[in-house]
Amino acid sequence: MKIIVLGAGAWGSAVAMSAALHPARHAVTLWARDATQAQQMRDQGQNARYLPGIAFPPPLTLADGDFAALLPGADLIIVATPMAALRGMLQALVGCTAPVAWLCKGFEAVASDADPQAFGLLAHEIQAQIAPHLIAGVLSGPSFAQEVALGHPTALVAASSHAAVRDALVAAFHSQSVRVYANEDIVGVEVGGAVKNVLAIATGLCDGLALGLNARAALITRGLAEMTRLGLALGARPDTFMGLSGLGDLVLTATGDLSRNRRVGMLMAQGHSLSQAVQSLGHVAEGVYSARTVVQRAQALGVDMPIAQAAVALLDGRVLPAQAVAQLMGREPRGET
Secondary structure, eight states, rough: EEEEOOOOHHHHHHHHHHHHTSSTEEEEEEEEEEHHHHHHHHHHHHOTTTTOBOOTTTTTTEEEEGGGGGGGOOSEEEEESHHHHHHHHHHHHHTOSSOOEEOOOSSSOSSOOSTTTTOOOOOOHHHHHHHHOOEEEEEEOOOOOHHHHTTTOOHHHEESOOOHHHHHHHHHHHHSEEEEESSSSSHHHHHHHHHHHHHHHHHHHHHHHTTTHHHHHHHHHHHHHHEOOOOOOOOOGGGGGIIIIIIIHHHHHHOOTTHHHHHHHHHTTTOOOHHHHHHHOOOOHHHHHHHHHHHHHHHHHTOHHHHHHHHHHTTTTTHHHHHHHHHHHHHHOOOOO
């Protein structure tokens, strides 16, 4: 297969490396927006900024400049940009006939807070607006870029309403180190990928305050309930949230030491400001940028998401860490289901 990966961040680089090592000997090109970064990667044989110390496999080709020249003859195009850049990338891919899959997880931020009824879109909703004729989907699931780049065992989900996209993703990445499961429920897979980042911030807050394992288990479990409620309201299947892109991704991101979103919560619990926490990461923490949009979308649908709301209040500086916990624990009793 000829595979083009657009975006040389941590996850894009890891995915490109995994595909380049596939036994099927795919021809993989990793495109970087920044020409300086691309040259540094060529010189160093690695992505020292995002995946230091992990060498690129020799078959991997690096590129920069106008990526349009790379697309003819492609069997699969992977968009590996943050959610904020997805709209522009899809616009550039209008008319493309090859299967396209994005890696970003989250809701698009609204342009302005002036309209209280405004809410952000999931990736497949953006695609429906910008490039409705694309054959597209998402590659998601519980996965840290560093572990994928190192070839550690990982299970992912290829979600799309198009069998051609699911099949292309399986053919590109399913190997001895990566298992890829096909799923038609792109709504559920994307909701899981978006909401788990917000819940991981809340769980990081819990861990940073040293509230204990009981509290962490409660947050993860009730967070899964919030995620499921929102997903069902958007038309997802309930079983998706018990799978890799729901429970699996939530557990990984809420408990893993490599989780940037969890780290944000922990740092804020220790007294750091949001800007200080984000700056210390050196990477994008999607939950910071999509938390408010998750809550806006839930409110527009009449879905109750108290943990996500507490995370937004913390990120906005409207409550202190201990106050956010107190608000959650002070809610009126109710049935579990």
